[in-house]
Amino acid sequence: MTSINSLAVFCGSRVGINPAYAEAGRILGTGLAHAGIRLVFGGGRIGIMGIVADAVLAAGGDVLGVIPEFLTRWEVAHDRVTELVVTDSMHTRKRRLYEESDAFLVMPGGLGTFDEAFEIITWRQLRLHDKPIFLCDVAGSVAPLVATIDHAIAQGFAAPSSRDLFEVIDGVPAVLERLKLVPAGTGGPASRL
Ligand code: AMP
Numbered sequence: 001m002t003s004i005n006s007l008a009v010f011c012g013s014r015v016g017i018n019p020a021y022a023e024a025g026r027i028l029g030t031g032l033a034h035a036g037i038r039l040v041f042g043g044g045r046i047g048i049m050g051i052v053a054d055a056v057l058a059a060g061g062d063v064l065g066v067i068p069e070f071l072t073r074w075e076v077a078h079d080r081v082t083e084l085v086v087t088d089s090m091h092t093r094k095r096r097l098y099e100e101s102d103a104f105l106v107m108p109g110g111l112g113t114f115d116e117a118f119e120i121i122t123w124r125q126l127r128l129h130d131k132p133i134f135l136c137d138v139a140g141s142v143a144p145l146v147a148t149i150d151h152a153i154a155q156g157f158a159a160p161s162s163r164d165l166f167e168v169i170d171g172v173p174a175v176l177e178r179l180k181l182v183p184a185g186t187g188g189p190a191s192r193l
Contacts (some may be wrong), residue, residue: 003184006038006064008101010116012109013047013075021108022051024138024172028107029055031176036061040101042093043067043084044075048107053078064100068093094119099190103132103182105175108141117145123193124165131187133166136175142168 015022029052032039039056042049043065053063063081068090071077077084087093098104098120106117123129135142146168152158169175 004037004102004179004182004186005184006040006101007032007179008040008097008104008120009049009052009107010104010109010113010120011041011048011052011107012113013042013044013049014110015047015051016108018139020139021048021141024048024136025051025107026055027172028052028105028136028175029057029061030059031172032056033059033061035176035179037179038062038064038082040064040066040097042075042097042112043077043081044071045078046076048109050076050078052107053081057081066093066096066100095193098123098129098131098193101131102184102186103134103179106133106135106142106145108138114145121162121165125162128192129187129190132182134175134178135166135168136172137168137170138172 025048033056039053041053044050056063057080065078065081065084066087067075067077068087072086085096087096104120120133124133149162153160153162169178
């Protein structure tokens with residue numbers, strides 16, 4: 001049994017071309033439910049997002065979806081989550097996702113996923129929170145993102161210590177093992193988010 005209560009998962013609103021991405025989403029969702037960790041996510045029922053949420057629910061777990069009003073149609077809001085919060089803007093949505101979570105996990109995705117990943121990493125750099133951030137590699141999905149950060153470090157635009165703001169983990173089973181070691185109360189208060 002893990003000691004964290006809630007994990008925010010950032011992932012694609014599409015499934016991608018490699019079936020390994022959807023499979024990773026299914027394993028993640030089932031694992032979170034079995035570990036008693038609530039899924040906090042963007043509230044859609046499409047793409048990897050929907051696959052993770054469906055897998056948590058199928059295994060009897062809890063899901064909080066946070067979706068801005070304008071995306072409820074586009075992103076096809078998930079209608080079976082434990083709780084769905086509809087916000088007035090993307091900014092309110094992101095803050096609520098961050099506040100509700102004890103840690104963050106980046107799974108394969110597109111521009112929205114990158115935005116959320118970089119934002120939560122930079123907010124940690126700014127000491128607005130100290131919650132753990134995990135990047136899960138699935139079939140090489142993380143390498144381009146980390147290469148972008150390494151390039152910024154090599155070019156003198158980021159401190160080498162930027163690499164300590166997040167952890168790269170190879171595959172979902174290793175993520176689930178790592179989550180068991182995250183102590184309760186990690187990250188402190190969310191008042192600066
Ligand atoms: P994507 O990775 O582009 O499929 O998007 C995944 C999630 O990020 C979805 O929940 C989107 O609502 C959200 N998202 C998409 N575009 C943006 C954006 N420009 N800024 C922040 N979040 C976004």
